[in-house]
Amino acid sequence: MANPDKLVYSGFTLSVHGVLEDNEIDSIRDFVDEHKRSIFDAGKLILDFSDSPGIDTVPAVVLYGFCKELSRAGVKVSRNGASDVIESLFKTLAKFDASPEPGKRKLSIHSHFELLGENVYEFGKTLSELGHFMGETLSAFAGLVLHPLKIRWPMVLYYMEESGFKAIPIVAVLPWLLGVVLGYQAGYQMRVFGAETFMPALIGYSITWEIGPMLAAVLVAGRSGSAYAAEIGTMQVREEVDALRVMGFDIFSYLVTPKMIALLCVMPFLVLLANLAGIFGGLLAGSMFLDLSPGTFISELGKALIPLDILWGMLKSVVYAVIIANVGSYMGMKVRGGAAAVGKATTAAVVLSIFMVIIADALLSLLFIHIRPGLSM
Amino acid sequence: MEQVLKVEKLEGGWDELLVLNDVNLEVRKGEVLAIVGKSGCGKSTLMHYLLGLLKPWKGRVIFKGSDIWSSPEALQRARSKWGVTFQSGALLGNLTLLENVMLPLKEYTDLSERDLRIVAYSKLDTVDLADFADSNPLEVSGGMQKRAGLARAMALDPEVLFFDEPSAGLDPVTSGSLDELIITINSTLGTTVVIVTHELASIFAISDRVVMLDPDEHGIIAVGTAAELRDHSSDERVRLFFGRNLAAKKRSDRKCR
Numbered sequence: 104m105a106n107p108d109k110l111v112y113s114g115f116t117l118s119v120h121g122v123l124e125d126n127e128i129d130s131i132r133d134f135v136d137e138h139k140r141s142i143f144d145a146g147k148l149i150l151d152f153s154d155s156p157g158i159d160t161v162p163a164v165v166l167y168g169f170c171k172e173l174s175r176a177g178v179k180v181s182r183n184g185a186s187d188v189i190e191s192l193f194k195t196l197a198k199f200d201a202s203p204e205p206g207k208r209k210l211s212i213h214s215h216f217e218l219l220g221e222n223v224y225e226f227g228k229t230l231s232e233l234g235h236f237m238g239e240t241l242s243a244f245a246g247l248v249l250h251p252l253k254i255r256w257p258m259v260l261y262y263m264e265e266s267g268f269k270a271i272p273i274v275a276v277l278p279w280l281l282g283v284v285l286g287y288q289a290g291y292q293m294r295v296f297g298a299e300t301f302m303p304a305l306i307g308y309s310i311t312w313e314i315g316p317m318l319a320a321v322l323v324a325g326r327s328g329s330a331y332a333a334e335i336g337t338m339q340v341r342e343e344v345d346a347l348r349v350m351g352f353d354i355f356s357y358l359v360t361p362k363m364i365a366l367l368c369v370m371p372f373l374v375l376l377a378n379l380a381g382i383f384g385g386l387l388a389g390s391m392f393l394d395l396s397p398g399t400f401i402s403e404l405g406k407a408l409i410p411l412d413i414l415w416g417m418l419k420s421v422v423y424a425v426i427i428a429n430v431g432s433y434m435g436m437k438v439r440g441g442a443a444a445v446g447k448a449t450t451a452a453v454v455l456s457i458f459m460v461i462i463a464d465a466l467l468s469l470l471f472i473h474i475r476p477g478l479s480m
Numbered sequence: 481m482e483q484v485l486k487v488e489k490l491e492g493g494w495d496e497l498l499v500l501n502d503v504n505l506e507v508r509k510g511e512v513l514a515i516v517g518k519s520g521c522g523k524s525t526l527m528h529y530l531l532g533l534l535k536p537w538k539g540r541v542i543f544k545g546s547d548i549w550s551s552p553e554a555l556q557r558a559r560s561k562w563g564v565t566f567q568s569g570a571l572l573g574n575l576t577l578l579e580n581v582m583l584p585l586k587e588y589t590d591l592s593e594r595d596l597r598i599v600a601y602s603k604l605d606t607v608d609l610a611d612f613a614d615s616n617p618l619e620v621s622g623g624m625q626k627r628a629g630l631a632r633a634m635a636l637d638p639e640v641l642f643f644d645e646p647s648a649g650l651d652p653v654t655s656g657s658l659d660e661l662i663i664t665i666n667s668t669l670g671t672t673v674v675i676v677t678h679e680l681a682s683i684f685a686i687s688d689r690v691v692m693l694d695p696d697e698h699g700i701i702a703v704g705t706a707a708e709l710r711d712h713s714s715d716e717r718v719r720l721f722f723g724r725n726l727a728a729k730k731r732s733d734r735k736c737r
Contacts, residue, residue: 338572346570346629349531350584351559 112138116183118151123162131162135169146178153184160192167196229455236433237425240363243355247364258361259368266327266362267369271376273326278318278377282310282384290393299393303400304407306385311408312471315378316416317464320423323366323373324456328431331362332452335435336445344436359432366424371417378416411475419467423460430456482509484640484672485530490539492529499525501698503539505691507640512666512673514687514706518721521693523676524567527644530674531564560588563633564642569625571617577604577628578613584635603631607661623654630661634671641665643675647682659685680722692718 110131111118117138123131142148150166152158158166170180182193247254290302335358338344347354382404389395395403434452438444472478485507493499499522507513515523528534529541532548532555540547543558571580581600585591591599604610607627609620617625626646633641643662647655663686666673677683683690684706692702692709694717702709702718710722 341568341573342566342570343572345528345531345533346564346566346632347572347583348533349559349562349564350632351556351587352583 110134112142115145115147116149116151117142118153119155119158121155123155123158123166125159125161128162128165131165135165142173143176143178148173148178148180149183150180150185151183152186152189155186155189157186157188158192163189163192164196167193167200171200232437233430233433233455236436237429239355240359240429240432241425243353244360244363247356247360253356254364255357255361259365262327262362262365263369265330266323266365267373270323270326270369270373274319274322274373274377275380277322278310278315278381279384281314281318282306282381282386283388284384285309285314285381286385286388287392290389290395294393299389299395300399300403302389302393302395303385303403306382307404307408307412310381310385311378311412311416312468313464315381316374316419316423317460318381319370319373319377319420320427320460320464321457323370323423324427324431324460325453327362327366328427328452328456329449331428331431332435332448333445335432336438336448339435339438340441340445354436359428362432363425363428366428367421370420370424374416374420375413378413409476415471415475419464422463422467426459426463427456430459483507484509484544485674486542487526487530488540488542490526490529490541491537492534492539493522493525493537498698500529503699505700507672507674508689509672510666510670511688512662512675512686514683514690515674515676515693516678516683516690516721517693518678518695521695522698523678523693524644526693527642527674527676531562531642532558560636561639562642563630563636563638563640565626565629565633565644565646567644567648569617569622569629571625571628571632573617576614576616577609577620577631580617580628581632581635584632588636600631600635603635604628606634607631623650623658626650626658627661630658634665637669638671640672640674643673643677645677646675647677647679652681655679655682656685662686692721 109120109123109127111120112134148170150170174180182190185193286302286306289305290299293299293302293305335344338358344354344358347357386397386400389400390397431452434448434455435445438448483506487503487505490503490505491498491501503526505526515526517523525534529536532541535549541549543554543561546554546558548555548558571577572583575583578597578600581603582596585596585599589596601610601613604613607630609624609628609631612620612624612628617628620628630641641662646658646662650658659682662673662675665671666686673686675682675687687706690702690704690706690709691700693699694701702713702715704713706722709718713719713722
């Protein structure tokens with residue numbers, strides 16, 4: 104209920120007694136609503152502050168909004184007896200009321216194109232910086248290959264464990280599941296034409312050419328690319344990277360190459376594992392749903408696959424390893440500011456590395472068509 | 481007086497934002513030089529340029545007569561003569577304090593592992609942290625992290641020691657003892673010290689000369705001893721910066737009476 108002690112309305116005058124406080128706005132609103140009708144009818148209002156030493160900002164906003172509503176409706180509003188504090192408070196409110204609302208960007212076709220252009224430019228810049236970054240890493244790597252003792256082997260082993268060994272469960276399970284699904288669905292379709300004996304070949308090709316390497320790369324990018332970005336990003340925030348540089352360390356040899364070497368060592372084997380798991384999934388699907396005995400599956404598979412199929416996936420993974428390690432480290436290195444920037448960097452690292460892995464995969468597939476016997480049309 | 485480090489007509493900033501324009505500065509051998517100014521005036525940016533972490537847009541940074549950007553070797557040579565203590569300590573989180581101090585030693589010397597440890601221990605001892613040698617940086621207090629950072633900066637007996645806001649985030653007693661440590665190092669080893677700070681107490685306690693930056697000028701507006709700048713500067717901004725100290729002094733005088 105309105106506080107009868109503090110607000111009094113009589114005649115054309117609304118007088119304020121004492122200090123209006125923040126927690127009283129509900130009663131102020133009630134009071135205002137109650138007398139709105141009669142004030143409108145009167146056509147004139149005097150706000151009398153002569154008995155008030157000052158009011159809080161929140162009630163002032165409420166009163167200010169009410170006065171604005173009144174004057175818009177043609178009621179004459181004036182203030183009386185307001186102290187300097189109150190007067191300047193109302194002036195401040197009026198000043199910021201007059202300033203346009205920020206943040207609402209005018210959306211037009213023009214600005215859409217502008218935004219698009221900006222994004223494309225930014226993306227291009229990122230790619231060129233990344234290219235430069237990779238160049239630095241690879242030259243540091245080349246330098247280290249000549250002096251293998253300078254490689255930080257303990258760190259390499261650490262990353263091999265983190266990115267390789269610990270990834271084994273997920274890299275085995277997901278392709279296996281995908282192999283089951285693929286085998287079942289493909290076999291079901293093929294049985295209609297009595298062609299289910301070709302299912303093992305289909306599984307073999309799709310898993311070893313594409314799904315195995317790609318899935319392994321996506322999983323490693325998600326697990327380790329993001330971890331690299333977070334690790335280096337945090338070091339960047341804590342000025343550790345600057346400290347290393349000032350101490351004369353080459354950050355590429357010190358921070359980036361151990362990650363890259365570790366991935367180069369483990370990725371081919373993760374791909375091999377993904378391939379085996381996927382094919383095993385297909386074998387299971389065949390024997391469970393399609394009456395294809397494991398023996399038949401393996402002999403059919405043996406007719407279709409050649410060693411190059413497996414080897415090619417492992418070779419591709421070397422490229423993926425370079426991409427994932429570099430994109431993760433690059434995104435971490437780009438971090439400026441605080442913890443929020445680290446979060447953004449990890450996301451960006453995953454998105455960009457998967458994007459680049461797919462592009463690399465597309466290019467390598469073009470090459471593969473020309474290399475593999477029996478493929479060219 | 482012999483100069484160790486010199487900045488000539490430096491121009492630079494972050495991305496496209498100009499922070500420093502036409503900055504000239506010299507650091508003399510054996511002095512304690514404080515770089516001061518209000519927040520956002522480019523103190524830390526100038527420090528980044530002095531340390532060769534950023535390449536100047538224009539101008540040169542000269543260490544003992546040679547431009548540090550003239551060749552990678554020149555930069556490396558200069559860096560081997562510098563020690564830097566960062567604002568947060570910047571210790572590597574995955575290493576112990578001792579291993580952190582050993583880092584630069586490993587990079588620049590071919591001492592045996594045993595000797596490395598001995599040197600690192602002795603450096604930690606000078607900052608009174610020998611008992612915490614095997615702690616992780618995150619397990620010790622902020623003041624200890626900074627002292628460990630200082631031990632690491634001194635590992636190679638540098639000719640110039642840089643401090644980026646050593647007193648930031650420290651209580652007056654701890655930052656006072658850090659100041660004392662800096663004075664001791666400067667007077668006993670003759671190490672030149674460049675310190676970025678905005679702690680007036682620190683500035684008056686340890687600096688021989690003060691260089692003051694201002695964000696509007698994008699550069700240096702005053703050079704001199706702390707007392708000179710406080711008492712005799714004709715520049716309003718300089719008086720304002722040091723004036724806070726005057727106000728505090730007046731107040732304490734009044735209270736004494």
